[in-house]
Amino acid sequence: MVAPIPAALTLVAPHALRGAGLFPFLILMMVEGTSWVWTQLRTHSLVAIALVAIVLASATPYFVDFFSGYPARAEVEFEAGEGSALAMAYTDAEAGGHRLLLSAGLNQPIVQLMYAVGAAPPQSDFLRRARITEVTTLEQLDTAEPGDVLVIAPDDTPPPRAHLLFLVNGGRIVRAPTELSSLDLLRVYRD
Numbered sequence: 001m002v003a004p005i006p007a008a009l010t011l012v013a014p015h016a017l018r019g020a021g022l023f024p025f026l027i028l029m030m031v032e033g034t035s036w037v038w039t040q041l042r043t044h045s046l047v048a049i050a051l052v053a054i055v056l057a058s059a060t061p062y063f064v065d066f067f068s069g070y071p072a073r074a075e076v077e078f079e080a081g082e083g084s085a086l087a088m089a090y091t092d093a094e095a096g097g098h099r100l101l102l103s104a105g106l107n108q109p110i111v112q113l114m115y116a117v118g119a120a121p122p123q124s125d126f127l128r129r130a131r132i133t134e135v136t137t138l139e140q141l142d143t144a145e146p147g148d149v150l151v152i153a154p155d156d157t158p159p160p161r162a163h164l165l166f167l168v169n170g171g172r173i174v175r176a177p178t179e180l181s182s183l184d185l186l187r188v189y190r191d
Contacts, residue, residue, distance in 0.1 A: 081185060086109060087116040089151045090130065097147075101144055103134075103141075103151060104136045105152065138156075141158065149190055150162055150191060152188075161191060165189060
């Protein structure tokens with residue numbers, strides 16, 4: 001009777017909660033199916049051994065790739081290098097006693113920075129103490145003073161006087177001088 005409630009409470013479709021009412025029935029079907037297979041295979045041990053061998057032979061290459069090759073292929077899609085680049089920019093700004101300006105065009109730059117440097121909560125204390133500002137407009141970027149470090153998205157335009165320190169491309173930090181690309185994840189400038 002309560003199964004439709006999660007689906008009724010979601011506004012966006014498709015949504016995972018819309019299928020939540022199926023879980024009890026899916027579990028019941030899995031238990032029944034497992035029970036039926038178990039009774040069938042108990043009398044045919046040779047077939048059971050063959051099925052186990054086939055499952056292992058087909059699953060082993062997948063799991064070997066999943067834990068060895070796949071992480072290297074997938075890291076670029078998961079913004080690899082952004083955390084370490086933010087930490088480097090923070091270190092550069094902190095060493096010179098300057099502000100760190102983070103573009104709102106990046107994916108939650110303050111949260112990623114706090115995670116990368118292991119900053120203790122509360123967030124507001126860390127941001128005030130470290131002189132970090134999340135910039136939402138180009139006018140805010142223009143308030144940068146000489147020595148401030150700017151971390152911007154590839155679509156953002158740096159102030160004319162800023163010079164590139166490094167960027168993240170392909171999951172790697174590339175120091176200047178280098179070519180800018182639309183594939184850059186972020187760019188770090190000093191004003």
